[in-house]
Structure formats: C-alpha cells, structure tokens
Amino acid sequence: MPTAQQIANEIKVGVNLGNTLEAICGEDAWGAGHTSQRLIDSIKAAGFNTIRLPVAWFCHSDTVNSIIDEAWMARVKEVVDYCLNADLYVIINAHWDQGWLENRVNTANQYQVNQRQAAYWTQIANYFIDYDERLLFAGANEPNVHDATAMSVLMTYHQTFIDAVRATGGNNSSRTLIIQGPSTDIEGTNKLMNTLPADEIDDRLMVEVHYYTPYQFCLMNGDASWGKMFYYWGKENHSKTDATRNATWGEENDVEKYFGMMKTKFVDKGIPVILGEFGAYKRKLNPPSEQELHNASVEYYLRYVVKSASEKGIITYYWDTPGGLFIRSTGEVRDRGILNAIMQVDNETSSTGFHPKNDNNIRLYPNPFGTAINLNISKYTEIQQIVIYNMMGAKVEVLKKSAIKHSISIGSSLQNGVYILKLFGINGMVAYKIIKQTNG
Numbered sequence: 001m002p003t004a005q006q007i008a009n010e011i012k013v014g015v016n017l018g019n020t021l022e023a024i025c026g027e028d029a030w031g032a033g034h035t036s037q038r039l040i041d042s043i044k045a046a047g048f049n050t051i052r053l054p055v056a057w058f059c060h061s062d063t064v065n066s067i068i069d070e071a072w073m074a075r076v077k078e079v080v081d082y083c084l085n086a087d088l089y090v091i092i093n094a095h096w097d098q099g100w101l102e103n104r105v106n107t108a109n110q111y112q113v114n115q116r117q118a119a120y121w122t123q124i125a126n127y128f129i130d131y132d133e134r135l136l137f138a139g140a141n142e143p144n145v146h147d148a149t150a151m152s153v154l155m156t157y158h159q160t161f162i163d164a165v166r167a168t169g170g171n172n173s174s175r176t177l178i179i180q181g182p183s184t185d186i187e188g189t190n191k192l193m194n195t196l197p198a199d200e201i202d203d204r205l206m207v208e209v210h211y212y213t214p215y216q217f218c219l220m221n222g223d224a225s226w227g228k229m230f231y232y233w234g235k236e237n238h239s240k241t242d243a244t245r246n247a248t249w250g251e252e253n254d255v256e257k258y259f260g261m262m263k264t265k266f267v268d269k270g271i272p273v274i275l276g277e278f279g280a281y282k283r284k285l286n287p288p289s290e291q292e293l294h295n296a297s298v299e300y301y302l303r304y305v306v307k308s309a310s311e312k313g314i315i316t317y318y319w320d321t322p323g324g325l326f327i328r329s330t331g332e333v334r335d336r337g338i339l340n341a342i343m344q345v346d347n348e349t350s351s352t353g354f355h356p357k358n359d360n361n362i363r364l365y366p367n368p369f370g371t372a373i374n375l376n377i378s379k380y381t382e383i384q385q386i387v388i389y390n391m392m393g394a395k396v397e398v399l400k401k402s403a404i405k406h407s408i409s410i411g412s413s414l415q416n417g418v419y420i421l422k423l424f425g426i427n428g429m430v431a432y433k434i435i436k437q438t439n440g
Contacts, residue, residue: 042331214250
C-alpha cells in the first residue's frame with residue numbers, strides 16, 4: 001500500500017457527504033434521501049476526486065457490546081463502493097454520533113470510550129480488509145479537547161484506533177489512517193499536538209483539522225449579544241454602506257497564518273494534513289444589505305481557502321449538506337459559482353476543473369463549436385483517457401489512450417448543449433466546459 005504522502009499527492013480536492021450517513025439515526029433523517037451511484041458519479045464529474053463520508057456507528061449498534069448492525073455495515077459498504085466505482089478516494093470516520101467519543105475526552109470516560117473505539121474499528125477494519133489504498137479510515141471527528149490533560153486522553157483514543165485497525169492485518173496493515181487534532185482547531189492542534197501516536201509501519205498517518213474561520217461569516221446564523229454576523233469577507237469585498245457587517249478578523253492574513261502553522265508543523269515534515277471540513281454559505285439578505293457583494297464574498301472565501309491550502313500541501317474537503325452544492329436526488333450542481341470557486345476556475349472562462357497550475361500543453365478550439373471540437377495536446381503520450389460528460393454527470397463520449405494523438409477532434413456525435421470535457425493524465429486531471437452550438 002502507498003505511503004500517506006503518496007496518497008496525498010494523488011488527492012486533489014474533496015467534498016463531504018454531510019448530514020447523511022451520520023444523521024441520527026438514519027441516512028434520510030436530515031433530508032439527504034437515499035444516496036445513489038448517480039449522485040456519486042455527478043460529484044466525480046464536477047471535478048472532485050475524493051469524498052469524506054461522515055458515519056454514525058453508535059446509533060446503529062448494540063450499545064452494551066458495541067456490535068454494529070449488519071444491515072448498516074452493508075449500507076456503508078454500498079456507498080463506499082459507489083465512490084470506488086467512480087474511482088474516488090474515500091474517507092470513512094466515526095462522526096459526532098451523540099458524542100460518545102468527542103464529548104467524553106476525559107479520564108472519567110476514558111476506559112469505556114477506548115473499549116468502544118477498539119470494538120468499532122476492529123469490526124469496520126475487518127469488514128473492509130480487502131479494500132485498496134483508496135479507502136482511508138479516520139478515527140474520530142471533532143474531539144472536544146482544550147488542554148494538555150484532555151489531549152493526553154485523546155492520544156489514547158487515537159492509539160486504540162490505530163492498534164485496532166493494524167491488528168486485523170491484510171491491507172489494514174499499511175492502510176493510511178487519519179487522526180484528528182484537538183477540536184480539529186488549527187491553533188489548538190499547533191499548540192497541543194506535539195507527538196503522533198505510535199504506528200507499527202512508518203509514514204501511514206495523516207492529521208485532520210477543520211476550518212470555519214471567522215465563525216461570524218461561515219456558520220453564525222443569527223446576531224448575538226457579543227457580535228453580529230459578517231456578510232462580507234476579503235479586503236476587496238467590504239461594504240461601504242453596510243459596514244457593520246464587514247469581517248473584522250479571520251480574513252486573508254489569518255488564512256495564511258493558520259495554514260502556515262500546519263505546513264510548518266506537519267506538511268514540511270512529511271505528514272499530510274487534510275482540512276476535513278471547511279465552508280462558508282450564502283445567506284438570503286434583505287436591503288440595505290448587499291446580496292451580490294455577499295455572494296461574491298462567499299465565493300472569494302472558498303476560492304482563497306482552497307488556493308492557500310493547496311499551495312501549502314493541505315487537502316480540502318468542502319462541507320456539503322442536502323440542498324447545498326448538489327441536488328442529492330439528481331446530482332445536479334445547484335451553484336456553479338461555488339463549484340468554480342472550489343475548483344479554482346474563473347467564472348468567466350470555459351474551464352471547470354481543479355488545476356492549480358495553468359496547463360499550457362493543451363489547446364481546444366473553437367468553443368463553442370459546431371461539428372466537433374479540436375484538441376492540440378503537446379504531451380499527448382501522458383494522457384490516459386479523454387471523457388465527455390453531460391451536465392447530469394453521465395459519460396457521453398470516451399477516447400481511450402490508443403486513440404489519443406497530438407491533434408484530435410471529438411464531440412461530433414453530441415447534441416447541442418453544455419458538456420464537461422476531462423483529460424485524465426499521469427499527473428492528474430484537467431477539465432473544461434465545452435458548448436456545442438450548431439445552426440439551424
């Protein structure tokens with residue numbers, strides 16, 4: 001199995017299937033509906049190559065002996081398989097789940113939590129023992145830790161998780177595992193997480209933190225006595241007429257500072273870091289607040305966070321819930337501006353895929369096109385496959401490696417409409433929005 005760093009090099013940008021498998025106590029309890037292969041394929045078509053699956057286990061187990069319900073385990077497997085069918089990397093974790101772990105990081109509950117942690121992860125690891133390196137395990141979610149004493153207890157939970165998985169053998173002997181910083185808070189992790197748990201194999205651990213900073217902009221849903229919600233974020237996005245809603249902290253300089261901490265503490269030492277959750281969300285505003293400026297602020301925030309993290313080797317997972325980025329029943333993208341921000345794509349260009357560096361080796365023209373679109377690929381031997389998807393995420397045309405040359409034409413069989421053209425190469429994937437528009 002590859003090292004954690006080798007896997008991190010392959011993972012580009014991720015999304016959470018939030019409020020779904022971790023919903024209390026059923027997949028549709030919070031409005032997600034029944035997750036389908038169609039939805040996962042749409043997520044892949046949108047440009048993501050990894051999904052984090054938050055999962056509840058306590059709700060679906062005998063809470064005396066910690067035996068996980070067989071039907072629930074099979075359903076988690078089914079969703080994991082959807083992800084692997086789409087050739088995605090996938091993380092499964094033990095989420096909040098009524099706080100059986102994360103609200104009990106203390107010496108009074110330490111023995112019982114460790115027993116349950118060992119029981120759950122032994123069962124989970126055995127169930128997925130033959131799965132390849134695209135499946136990663138994360139031992140917790142947001143463990144509530146704010147001091148050194150609680151941190152020492154948390155380290156026993158992490159150690160139990162690692163030991164339980166490794167003891168099952170097989171692919172789990174070298175599977176990459178993810179451990180959470182205290183409260184997944186960057187400052188707390190920088191201060192308190194000064195060692196990693198022991199592992200019998202080197203270089204198979206990642207560290208997880210989350211980022212919803214500033215809270216008043218990202219998550220706050222009502223004004224409080226101590227402060228108001230922020231509607232506008234970023235040095236170029238402050239309102240002159242609604243100034244009390246401008247962010248007063250947590251802007252670009254703080255992003256650089258916080259992510260820089262994780263780069264110095266872990267990434268530079270060969271320990272990959274994931275931003276397991278991050279997000280900011282558009283609110284419905286009333287005059288005199290500026291709706292368009294707010295929307296632009298949210299998109300800019302997401303763009304800036306992903307860009308800064310990517311530059312520092314940190315992998316991002318956007319927190320998405322039902323009614324958010326995707327329509328769960330169809331997979332349709334609800335907000336192209338949000339998606340373009342995450343994918344580092346200019347809304348004014350035809351490109352729609354995650355490629356932090358410009359690729360000058362590919363040229364496609366004309367766009368929009370009539371009969372077919374032409375591609376010039378200077379390094380065509382590095383391209384493994386070219387796929388065109390419709391806007392529902394279905395493949396409509398595929399060119400395999402044997403058919404890929406320096407100059408090719410593609411798309412002649414397509415109907416008029418908007419499509420996503422993706423080139424999969426040895427160094428990753430690039431994607432473009434293309435439009436077929438014939439006359440008559």
